[in-house]
Amino acid sequence: xxxxxxxxxxxxxxxxxxxxxxxxxxxxxxxxxxxxxxxxxxxxxxxxxxxxxxxxxxxxxxxxxxxxxxxxxxxxxxxxxxxxxxxxxxxxxxxxxxxxxxxxxxxxxxxxxxxxxxxxxxxxxxxxxxxxxxxxxxxxxxxxxxxxxxxxxxxxxxxxxxxxxxxxxx
Numbered sequence: 001x002x003x004x005x006x007x008x009x010x011x012x013x014x015x016x017x018x019x020x021x022x023x024x025x026x027x028x029x030x031x032x033x034x035x036x037x038x039x040x041x042x043x044x045x046x047x048x049x050x051x052x053x054x055x056x057x058x059x060x061x062x063x064x065x066x067x068x069x070x071x072x073x074x075x076x077x078x079x080x081x082x083x084x085x086x087x088x089x090x091x092x093x094x095x096x097x098x099x100x101x102x103x104x105x106x107x108x109x110x111x112x113x114x115x116x117x118x119x120x121x122x123x124x125x126x127x128x129x130x131x132x133x134x135x136x137x138x139x140x141x142x143x144x145x146x147x148x149x150x151x152x153x154x155x156x157x158x159x160x161x162x163x164x165x166x167x168x169x170x
Contacts, residue, residue, distance in 0.1 A: 025068035
């Protein structure tokens, strides 16, 4: 992959969200450079960066993947922690799973840190104005919930109520 061949300006033209996966940082030097360049150009072009912290195919490399995210945490606007990575990341950060989202949001100053737990149908969002813990009626997959959250966030209105509306899909 020639990471320098990507025309980020035209690729990100009028994009609101740039969605990346943390495990991309583990795919080699060129994908990692493209991953970083995408976030930098996204920032310059006005796109908001969404980082999905997923469990790498080799779970022993989670710390490496998470370290790459931490290096660029100030560029991330929405940090989504996949449900299969919550417990391992909690152990890595030496906090309980219940404290993980809040701790990451406060330390990294990420505007939104969230997850969706499909077995409990619960959306959890830590944001600059508080916390959302929402029980949903519809069964959905985590990335489907994230897509709905991202689509709803710009138009859901301000404050706690806006984040709740976006998280609930209404």
